[in-house]
Amino acid sequence: MSRIADNRWTRAIAPALLIHVSIGTVYCWSVFKQLIADRMHVPAGTIEWGFSLAIFFLGMSAAFLGPMVEKDIKKSALVSMICFVVGFAGTGLSIALNFLPGVFICYGAIMGVGLGIGYLVPVKNLMLWFSNNKGLATGIAVAGFGLAKAIASPVMEYLIASVGLVAMFYILAAVYAVMMFAGFLLIKRPQGYVYHPEAQVSRRSIMKKPVFWGIWLAFYINITCGLALISQEKDILHDVLSQMPKYASLSVDKLSLAIAGIIGTVLAVDAVFNTLGRIGFSTLSDHLKRRETVYLIIFAVSIAVCLLQIGTHSIDRALLWAVLAMLFLVNAGYGGGFSTLPVLLDQHFGITAVSTTHGLALSAWAIAGLSGNQLASFVVSHASDQTHRYSALIPILALLYAVAAVSIWLVSRVKKREPVAAA
Known part of the structure; x- marks a missing residue:
């Protein structure tokens, strides 16, 4: 060759x-x-x-x-x-x-x-x-x-x-x-x-390690929150734009066209941020002493933009920019969580076990795929203020991101790679 x-x-x-x-x-x-x-x-x-x-x-x-x-x-x-x-x-x-x-x-x-x-x-x-x-x-x-x-x-x-x-x-x-x-x-x-088959590790031995479940929980929450927000993107933007004075005077047809155009642009930019997050965060992890630091950055940024949206809830123009910042940066963190996961698992379990540990960790994606959209739908449908129904979701996401941050911080306290038993 x-x-x-x-x-x-x-x-x-x-x-x-x-x-x-x-x-x-x-x-x-x-x-x-x-x-x-x-x-x-x-x-x-x-x-x-x-x-x-x-x-x-x-x-x-x-x-x-x-x-x-x-x-x-x-x-x-x-x-x-x-x-x-x-x-x-x-x-x-x-x-x-x-x-x-x-x-x-x-x-x-x-x-x-x-x-x-x-x-x-x-x-x-x-x-x-x-x-x-x-x-x-x-x-x-x-x-x-x-x-x-x-x-x-x-x-x-x-x-x-x-x-x-x-x-x-x-x-x-x-x-x-x-x-x-x-x-x-x-x-x-x-x-x-x-x-080397004798050097492979068993799934059971991996799942006995608390560090694995700390990573799993943080990964699961990041996907759940990301899917919950992404599933509501169009509705969030529609609610924010339709209540701004600039658009309130438009007819129903013109308002729909204007909002559709803006939403299309925002969703395209979302994809760019998601992609940049996948490359950027995982690349950043190559230059940090601990890979967990990237997840801590992702969760800190996600919490910050959620709080920013909550703080600007009653200010029309500021609210729009806060919502855009939230959507773009959460999308970036959502993508970065996926790309950084394999190297984080490598840090704790070694390259020999990566395919096995990565596969096990992706079970979080399976469960989040069922729970993320449902969480958002439940919260939005039961919101007391249906005019701003999406707003009830944001504090919950901020709280979940805080739990994820604590989980990954505890993982970062593990001093060295934990050995796992051979299969």
Whole structure:
């Protein structure tokens, strides 16, 4: 194999992006979920379970199949491709047959398993190839997962408009099959790496360590708060803008158009902050003595912007800027929490156990995927002031971020890496 072919860009970065940009399109769900609901004549809330199940199976498959990824990265990449592509194409077929359980099975379970395995596959490989800049490497790969929505959403909308909803699933399934198969062909461990089964660790021994649960809780809260806020973005912006004097005098139609344009811009900027957070925070962790410091920064910033929003609640213009700061910076911290997680686990459990510990920690994502949106919906629907119903959510988020900060601070008190028992 030539020197050009065997380098960290072709064997680690390129396959990581090919895989993560493909599977990250799970976040494009909002593009077509209403279309599926309309075609199947069911409420949008019912269809929403397709996405919730996908995230749940992502986390659970990562938790249980981490050792498989550790043992055979090539096999894992291939299994991920098969599950993801079959699930994506099967979703289209289920829609064509008007078979609702098929959507849940294909998009939720089958594709979800492909997501979980595919999310893990590039991580340790990147950390091995970029041993001196592990945070930067994982940040770049996970940024691909975050960018996928921005890349695929307009493509999906174009295909739906030109060839229809079902054909869109078939066409993109073929595209993702090619991309992920290329990732499978390219991905390779660095020269000299040898898998030692006797050095692997058991999931049970990891879960006996309090430090793991401290990290798990902080990660879970960061995702739960992020999803709770992200799920309410459009409503928050609509409420704030519609009550500003500048827009209050507009007719209903003009107000809707103006707000829609602003919201579209804000959501696009959100994606940029999310991506920058994924790269920036994990890269920052490379230059800090303790990786936990990054999480403490994320939680401190998140608490600060929540308090800023609360403090400016009655000042129209200041409130708008405070809300934008909250949305952008929480999105950045949400992304940074994902990209910094593998290197934080490496700090405490070692590179040998990364795929296993990372997979177990991603179970927090599975549970947060079910609880984040529901938390926001419950709080908003039960708010005493329905005119500013989103405001009731912000103090709760600030409190949860404070709990997460305490949890990760306790983790930072652990002086050295804790050994874990071999499997």
